[in-house]
Amino acid sequence: MRRNSLKGVGVVIAVLLAGCSTVNDIRQNPPLLSIGSVKGAETVAECIQDGWQNTSLIGGTVGGQLQKLGSRYAVVAPNSETPWHVADVSPNGAGSTVSYRFYRTWQSPPDRVTDVVKRCAR
Numbered sequence: 001m002r003r004n005s006l007k008g009v010g011v012v013i014a015v016l017l018a019g020c021s022t023v024n025d026i027r028q029n030p031p032l033l034s035i036g037s038v039k040g041a042e043t044v045a046e047c048i049q050d051g052w053q054n055t056s057l058i059g060g061t062v063g064g065q066l067q068k069l070g071s072r073y074a075v076v077a078p079n080s081e082t083p084w085h086v087a088d089v090s091p092n093g094a095g096s097t098v099s100y101r102f103y104r105t106w107q108s109p110p111d112r113v114t115d116v117v118k119r120c121a122r
Contacts, residue, residue, distance in 0.1 A: 021103045023076055026086045033100040033114060037121040041096040044120050045073035045089040048098075051116035052077050052085070062113055077113075085109065087117055096121075 037044050045066055052064035052075065062085065063078035077085040084103045089096050100117045102109040 021083060023074070023080060023083050023086055026083055026101050026103050027088070029101045029103075029105050031099040031101050032109070033098065033117055035098045035100075035118065035121040036092065036095060037098060038095040039121070040094075041071070041073050041089045041091045044096050044098060045075055045087070047120035048075045048087050048089070048117055051120060052113065055112050055116055057110060057112070062116075085113055 039047075049064040049066045052062040055062045064085075065076050065079050067074040067076060067080070071091050073089040075085075075087040075089070076083045086101045086103075088099045088101075090099075098117060098121050100114065
């Protein structure tokens with residue numbers, strides 16, 4: 001009986017790992033939001049990171065790691081090992097452009113997450 005239980009746990013772990021996405025996988029999804037801003041890329045990215053780190057969801061916060069990629073920024077949450085939310089912020093003239101993607105294409109992210117992106121871009 002114990003052997004069957006362990007086998008079942010192995011199957012569950014394999015299924016969960018198969019559903020993991022990388023940041024690059026998420027970037028293959030179409031953006032759910034694409035917003036222009038008069039604010040600079042660094043300002044918008046830092047605002048999104050702070051906002052997500054202070055946004056409560058079940059069991060904690062959204063989180064967020066800020067990554068600088070040349071002149072662009074990426075905010076990845078909860079972290080780059082298990083990304084669910086990716087906000088890419090690029091300079092655009094005197095302002096910036098934000099592209100927000102969620103790790104699932106068949107489900108919408110919580111409004112609290114997208115509200116932070118919208119607020120920071122304003």
